[in-house]
Amino acid sequence: MVGLAVALLVALFAPFASTKPDGLERVAEDKGFSEKAGEPPYKLIADYAFPWVDNEDAATILSGIVGVGIVAGVTFTLALGLQRLGSRSLAAEKRRDAGPRSSP
Amino acid sequence: MAYINPVSLPAIEPPAMHIPDGFVSAPVAAIGYVVAGVALAIAVRQTNRNLQEKLVPLMGVMAAFIFAAQMMNFPVAGGTSGHMLGAALATMLLGPWAAMIVMACVVGVQALVFQDGGLAALGTNVFNMGVVAVLVSYVVYWPVAAFGNGRRLLHYGAGFAAAWVSVQVAALCASFELAVSGTSPLQVALPAMMGVHAVIGIGEGLITVAAVAFITATRRDLLHLPVRKELPLETS
Numbered sequence A: 001m002v003g004l005a006v007a008l009l010v011a012l013f014a015p016f017a018s019t020k021p022d023g024l025e026r027v028a029e030d031k032g033f034s035e036k037a038g039e040p041p042y043k044l045i046a047d048y049a050f051p052w053v054d055n056e057d058a059a060t061i062l063s064g065i066v067g068v069g070i071v072a073g074v075t076f077t078l079a080l081g082l083q084r085l086g087s088r089s090l091a092a093e094k095r096r097d098a099g100p101r102s103s104p
Numbered sequence B: 001m002a003y004i005n006p007v008s009l010p011a012i013e014p015p016a017m018h019i020p021d022g023f024v025s026a027p028v029a030a031i032g033y034v035v036a037g038v039a040l041a042i043a044v045r046q047t048n049r050n051l052q053e054k055l056v057p058l059m060g061v062m063a064a065f066i067f068a069a070q071m072m073n074f075p076v077a078g079g080t081s082g083h084m085l086g087a088a089l090a091t092m093l094l095g096p097w098a099a100m101i102v103m104a105c106v107v108g109v110q111a112l113v114f115q116d117g118g119l120a121a122l123g124t125n126v127f128n129m130g131v132v133a134v135l136v137s138y139v140v141y142w143p144v145a146a147f148g149n150g151r152r153l154l155h156y157g158a159g160f161a162a163a164w165v166s167v168q169v170a171a172l173c174a175s176f177e178l179a180v181s182g183t184s185p186l187q188v189a190l191p192a193m194m195g196v197h198a199v200i201g202i203g204e205g206l207i208t209v210a211a212v213a214f215i216t217a218t219r220r221d222l223l224h225l226p227v228r229k230e231l232p233l234e235t236s
Helices: A002-013 A023-030 A056-096 B028-048 B055-071 B086-092 B096-114 B122-147 B152-180 B188-217
Strands: B075-076 B078-082
Touching: A023 A056, A056 B055, A056 B096, B028 B096, B028 B122, B028 B152, B055 B086, B055 B096, B078 B096, B078 B188, B086 B096, B086 B152, B086 B188, B096 B122, B122 B152, B122 B188, B152 B188
Parallel strands: none
Antiparallel strands: B075 B078
């Protein structure tokens, strides 16, 4: 699908993204509460840097591609499940409403 | 990797973008989870009944696009960057409930796989960016688009407004959460957050409108609320 291709393209350009702190981080630094941020309990692909890859840009691009894949997969599966469950329960409702005589 | 900020602050890592653990207190985090959970349950129920088959792949693609777009930080004034939120765009294509689910998936994966946003703070982040941003987008977008009779310029304008307002309100909620958690007093956090996100919101608005315009030109059927097939200059 074109959309996925676009998403992948964007992920490829990710390393060129600005590395300056973003909105919340900037406010946290300026107003002096950035130290309160805790360390995460585990690190998988922290900071969007794919582990075991030395080149930084490659690490970011790789994490972007992997991330796009994971997010797309998770969302698609979830949505498909919801849609299937929904249509099944709707069909069951219709059969119930139609009454005991109307069996196919 | 760290880069030294020219204003001599301690070295900064590449930006993690959502509320980290430690910025919100336990009660705030818990409430965030509860409210987000309730909202998502409603969203699941709503989409359960109404999800058209064609929306399923669209949800996957939207999630992927929003995830990638959130990685693209663009500079805004004064040594700060912003990134797209995407709630407004998701709402305009999927409607509020499916959009909520998409945003929750994105924010969830970001927290769980990329440690972008804390785990305790996940409920709060989903609430701000997935629930509030989506609902606010819908409230701004729906009346204008629905009663605008499908006029394209109104549609785009509604999209820009929805995008900008959604970013502002999400930042507003985050400011309140920081304040209630004791991380930063409201009179400090609120103007700072609202100010920087007012600028970021413009970026969000522009990207949202550009995306909507592209989709209107290519796949008008994907829009959640119909847009007339007309040239942008016609207003009758």
